[in-house]
Amino acid sequence: MLQQELAPHVGDITRALQGKIQQEQVEAELQRYLDFGVPLAQAKRDIVRNYGGKLAPASVAKKLRDVGPHDGSVDFVARIVTVNPKQVTARGEQRTIYFGLLGDETRVLPYTAWRDFQLQKGQTVTVRSAYVTEWRGEAQVNLGERASIQPAEQDLTPDALGPRAAQEKHLAELRGGIPAVTVTARVLKVQQREVQVDGKPKALWSGDLADPTGKVRFTAWKDFKIEEDAVVRVQNAYTRSWRGMPDLNLGDSTVVEVLSSDALPPRSQLQVARLLPIGELEELGGGADVLLEGTVLEVKKGSGLIFRCPECKRVLQKSECRLHGKVKGTTDLRVKAVLDDGTGALTIFLPRETVENLLGKSMEQCQEMAKEAMSPDVIEEELVQRLVARPMRVTGNATSDDFGLMLIASRADVLQPQGSRQQAEQLLGTLEVS
Ligand SMILES: [Zn+2]
CATH class of the missing domain: 2.40.50.140 (Nucleic acid-binding proteins)
Structure with a gap:
């Protein structure tokens, strides 16, 4: 855990020194400074200076569109979209971590907070020293022991996290856990259902969507007036996983636009598995x-x-x-x-x-x-x-x-196997004769 958390900072130092010293050595040095109680930011500055390098200004806040797993430690401003506690056992100890979504106007990403930062849903925060990992091809923000989180000077509204934050994908590319996605598809089936939410009945709509690459189940949590056979562009939806199958969810920040029916092939051609x-x-x-x-x-x-x-x-x-x-x-x-x-x-x-x-x-x-x-x-x-x-x-x-x-x-x-037994026998027979 500690090792993984230090990795981005080790990366920052190694980059600043342009390979003058080995990563293992940087790691050891940094650990030694921290063991002596030197604050992280100062330790980084001192090590880089000792070797005659210059640390890139650390506090350049990035847009979430630009963060990736190779960035080392990252700083950004984001709105906390959701916060969910989760009990985990780490080294035999029960503790609570938090996960959810956070976003800015360029992208919405899943995050894991490895300690309690008192995150509030809807709050806009300035995050420093987070790090990014990749899981199943999707970036994931980690708020570890060394991250700092403060209220931001300016609030990001839910509208600011609009459709532009969603990635455009084909249905075959969908999997569970994508926080913001845009798809274009034909509605194969739609039906209204009633479920119990907090003991109260709530209407929802579900069905199947198809594009030339595949098919997906969807669930709409409000009435988007989706009609069977229409071609729709669903912007800023999210996916959940149901026993490994993705389920496309249309929620409060989703926008549905009806396109011309010839924007996609007819349903007879889309239903081919x-x-x-x-x-x-x-x-x-x-x-x-x-x-x-x-x-x-x-x-x-x-x-x-x-x-x-x-x-x-x-x-x-x-x-x-x-x-x-x-x-x-x-x-x-x-x-x-x-x-x-x-x-x-x-x-x-x-x-x-x-x-x-x-x-x-x-x-x-x-x-x-x-x-x-x-x-x-x-x-x-x-x-x-x-x-x-x-x-x-x-x-x-x-x-x-x-x-x-x-x-x-x-x-x-x-399937007809290539060369049935009869064909094989015939073939053998021919061979014997010739
Ligand atoms: Zn039974």
């Missing part, structure tokens, strides 16, 4: 309506005919539900398998209809077969025969949780 390498999906953590192609490595136990709890739909083990004990189960048909495409692997679930399609049999026919064989395992065996080591294409929503990445297929096809 995009083919993703599984490795890339792993990095994203999930995605709506993705298309994967890979080889089935394994059909897992619990595939074929199964019994579910009529109350919670959990799969029964020996007629018992983990939650509801012994129950009379309802029959279902499914596949739980591992799909691998060389870049990564994930668990896929094929629901009843897709399994019926793959087998070319209805669930009732499967039940008949099981009855005749006096074992439900025949269906599982047939699925192993048909799927293992075969190339497969699946479409569906991919999510991740403690068990890793998984996809619930809305469609699944076994």
